[in-house]
Amino acid sequence: xxxxxxxxxxxxxxxxxxxxxxxxxxxxxxxxxxxxxxxxxxxxxxxxxxxxxxxxxxxxxxxxxxxxxxxxxxxxxxxxxxxxxxxxxxxxxxxxxxxxxxxxxxxxxxxxxxxxxxxxxxxxxxxxxxxxxxxxxxxxxxxxxxxxxxxxxxxxxxxxxxxxxxxxxxxxxxxxxxxxxxxxxxxxxxxxxxxxxxxxxxxxxxxxxxxxxxxxxxxxxxxxxxxxxxxxxxxxxxxxxxxxxxxxxxxxxxxxxxxxxxxxxxxxxxxxxxxxxxxxxxxxxxxxxxxxxxxxxxxxxxxxxxxxxxxxxxxxxxxxxxxxxxxxxxxxxxxxxxxxxxxxxxxxxxxxxxxxxxxxxxxxxxxxxxxxxx
Amino acid sequence: xxxxxxxxxxxxxxxxxxxxxxxxxxxxxxxxxxxxxxxxxxxxxxxxxxxxxxxxxxxxxxxxxxxxxxxxxxxxxxxxxxxxxxxxxxxxxxxxxxxxxxxxxxxxxxxxxxxxxxxxxxxxxxxxxxxxxxxxxxxxxxxxxxxxx
Ligand SMILES: Cc1cc2nc3c(=O)[nH]c(=O)nc-3n(C[C@H](O)[C@H](O)[C@H](O)COP(=O)(O)O)c2cc1C
Numbered sequence: 001x002x003x004x005x006x007x008x009x010x011x012x013x014x015x016x017x018x019x020x021x022x023x024x025x026x027x028x029x030x031x032x033x034x035x036x037x038x039x040x041x042x043x044x045x046x047x048x049x050x051x052x053x054x055x056x057x058x059x060x061x062x063x064x065x066x067x068x069x070x071x072x073x074x075x076x077x078x079x080x081x082x083x084x085x086x087x088x089x090x091x092x093x094x095x096x097x098x099x100x101x102x103x104x105x106x107x108x109x110x111x112x113x114x115x116x117x118x119x120x121x122x123x124x125x126x127x128x129x130x131x132x133x134x135x136x137x138x139x140x141x142x143x144x145x146x147x148x149x150x151x152x153x154x155x156x157x158x159x160x161x162x163x164x165x166x167x168x169x170x171x172x173x174x175x176x177x178x179x180x181x182x183x184x185x186x187x188x189x190x191x192x193x194x195x196x197x198x199x200x201x202x203x204x205x206x207x208x209x210x211x212x213x214x215x216x217x218x219x220x221x222x223x224x225x226x227x228x229x230x231x232x233x234x235x236x237x238x239x240x241x242x243x244x245x246x247x248x249x250x251x252x253x254x255x256x257x258x259x260x261x262x263x264x265x266x267x268x269x270x271x272x273x274x275x276x277x278x279x280x281x282x283x284x285x286x287x288x289x290x291x292x293x294x295x296x297x298x299x300x301x302x303x304x305x306x307x308x309x310x311x312x313x314x315x316x317x318x319x320x321x322x323x324x325x326x327x328x329x330x331x332x333x334x335x336x337x338x339x340x341x342x343x344x345x346x347x348x349x350x351x352x353x354x355x356x357x358x359x360x361x362x363x364x365x366x367x368x369x370x371x372x373x374x
Numbered sequence: 375x376x377x378x379x380x381x382x383x384x385x386x387x388x389x390x391x392x393x394x395x396x397x398x399x400x401x402x403x404x405x406x407x408x409x410x411x412x413x414x415x416x417x418x419x420x421x422x423x424x425x426x427x428x429x430x431x432x433x434x435x436x437x438x439x440x441x442x443x444x445x446x447x448x449x450x451x452x453x454x455x456x457x458x459x460x461x462x463x464x465x466x467x468x469x470x471x472x473x474x475x476x477x478x479x480x481x482x483x484x485x486x487x488x489x490x491x492x493x494x495x496x497x498x499x500x501x502x503x504x505x506x507x508x509x510x511x512x513x514x515x516x517x518x519x520x521x522x523x
Contacts (some may be wrong), residue, residue: 182481187393188397189484190390193393193399215484220487223482245509246487246509
């Protein structure tokens, strides 16, 4: 070994001065692997390696001195990392990287390498100093975690996609079923109307018309449900107003106005048909007389109060009609199928239906749905 | 302006023949005339161009895989002045601008709802703006509604 004059640590370990230098002694015996290279020689070879470096790599000092450190690299070493070290060495800056290295026996380890230039007073680089630390355990855990994270992420992405697909399929199915239900209801309505045209006696006409109204009411329920934003809720206030306007429009023989005071009043979709039919029976029964002898008005109100959905329907004389001879409305007393539909569907949906009738004949029906229990 | 006068001449485009027959009868009960019925785009294209309907009621899902939107295009090409109203169980399938059509009647319709929609349409077509309030059964397209306002 031809040593440089300024090499105080010297060809080190065999020199007396070196042994006497406490600083050099510390470097020699520390458990941290350390080397020094000489950039003034061709290919920046190792000129000093301590015992820890020899233990770490499995090479003897004789096999190390005079060689560039790249012999520690191997097939799985990341070339990009090597490139970063090269750039640091060329630029004369320090660098800390984790790099995969190989021992003499061919086994690999993760090397947390730190290297930095050592300059003289004039700023010229005299040596490079480096320390190495075996961080295989840490890197393994890290890469295992990274792999695991990536695996979980792919799995999550896959399941989300699966879920989205099945949701799409369900939405499509719901759409298709909804479409068929609507078409069938339209068809039922059409058949009933055709039949109604053929009916001769007034009894059959009344019967078919009552059927017609009920089918129409169900159709209106369905339309309301599927045109609303939320198909799981059904607003009985707006439905009642819609139905009342349908029913009054079919009675071109009389003058009926509708006034509405609607607050949010939603019931679950599962109860929509039943409650929709109840409301239809009430409204139809109210306007059944053939002659009202004056203008009438519907007052429809809805609200939610203490977990109960309340619907108020008042049918009375229209104050705008000044004529004194305003015959009282007939008694409100549902019977037969009408009564049965109301009472049975009310029981089924935890709904209470009550009514009062004023002296002038005005009728006030209150429908209360207990939505909390159901 | 040359507005049509009642009775209106109406084209019914519907592939369910029972429903189509029902619609025809309701139109006639309301005092209007059914110019023709068609179940598909082809049937519409085969109609004589000389007789222009005042109003066309068009279902969205038609026979032979044709759609109401295609029929709408065909009608607007043949008879630019005709008022097109979709009659459909799928109102959400109609584009926001109604593809130039004028309104929609949602299926299933009630008798009263259909009649009210027809009356409203007659008022809007023959003597706009309509005097009746817009019935729940009929929704005018933004452009058509603005034209009345
Ligand atoms: C002081 C010093 C210590 C080095 N220690 C290591 C090391 O432990 N492991 C390693 O893979 N590379 C190490 N290198 C990097 C290589 O010697 C070399 O600089 C690197 O491979 C880039 O150059 P190249 O592209 O010419 O190979 C060290 C470099 C210096 C200057």
